[in-house]
Amino acid sequence: MATTNAAPVYGDISPLPSGGRTFTSFPDVLMILEFVFGGLVWILVASTKLYYFDIIQGWVMFVSVTLFVTTTLLLFLYIAGAHGGKPVWTTIDAFYHFVAVLFYLSASVLQAAATKQSLDLYTLTFGQVPYKNYQENIAAVVFAFLVTLVYLIHAVASLIRWKRSP
Numbered sequence: 001m002a003t004t005n006a007a008p009v010y011g012d013i014s015p016l017p018s019g020g021r022t023f024t025s026f027p028d029v030l031m032i033l034e035f036v037f038g039g040l041v042w043i044l045v046a047s048t049k050l051y052y053f054d055i056i057q058g059w060v061m062f063v064s065v066t067l068f069v070t071t072t073l074l075l076f077l078y079i080a081g082a083h084g085g086k087p088v089w090t091t092i093d094a095f096y097h098f099v100a101v102l103f104y105l106s107a108s109v110l111q112a113a114a115t116k117q118s119l120d121l122y123t124l125t126f127g128q129v130p131y132k133n134y135q136e137n138i139a140a141v142v143f144a145f146l147v148t149l150v151y152l153i154h155a156v157a158s159l160i161r162w163k164r165s166p
Contacts, residue, residue, distance in 0.1 A: 015090070015161065015165065016028075016078065016083050016089050016090060016093065016161075026157065027153065027154045027157035027158060027161075028078060030150050030153060030154045030157075031071055031074070031075045031078075031154070032075075033147075033150045034067070034071050034100075034147060034150050034151060034154065035068065035071055035072060035075065037143050037146050037147035037150060038064055038067055038068045038071065038104075038147050039064075039068055040139075040140075040143045041060070041064040041111075041140055041143045041144045041147060042061065042064040042065055042068055044136050044137075044139050044140035044143065045057055045060050045061055045064065045111065045137075045140050046061065047136055048133050048136045048137055048140070049133050053114040053117060053118065056110045056111070056113065056114040057110075057111070057114055059106070059107060059110055060107045060110060060111045060114075060140070060144070063103045063104060063106070063107040064107065064144075066103075067100050067103065067104065067151075070096070070100075071100075074093075087165050090161055090162045090165045091162055093158045093161070093162070094155065094158040094159050094161070094162040097151055097154045097155035097158045098155045098158075098159070100151045100155070101148060101151045101152045101155050104144065104147055104148040104151055107144055108141065108144035108145045108148050111137070111140055111141050111144050112141045112144075114137070115134070115137040115138060115140075115141055118133075118134070118137065119134060
């Protein structure tokens, strides 16, 4: 009698993958988008020269760098198969992505506020806006909201996976 070691698939959301299946299973393929968009937020905020709101953009940098590193670590752990199919990892995955949504939502809103305040400050002080820096801040806001959306989709799918796990 032949047995298969293939992991069961629950609906269209697969259990935690390992190895190369990490890049082909939903929602874990979203980690690539989280990695790319989160890295873009980090790069764009770091490259701007409008640091009048250090505490706000400091929080945005903290969130983007921390979640960039944590997502990278989680991705490598999934590729290495460190979870071993244990159910506690589905709980960790769902909790992590839920917290990431909350953090990135706060960072996105704060980055948008800092961008608007820097526009107002520059307009009042100098009568003109350095458009390159302003465009970098706008791009950071757009990518921050995009990565928030990707983390939200991943969090919902992870919660569904967690609910269906044994």
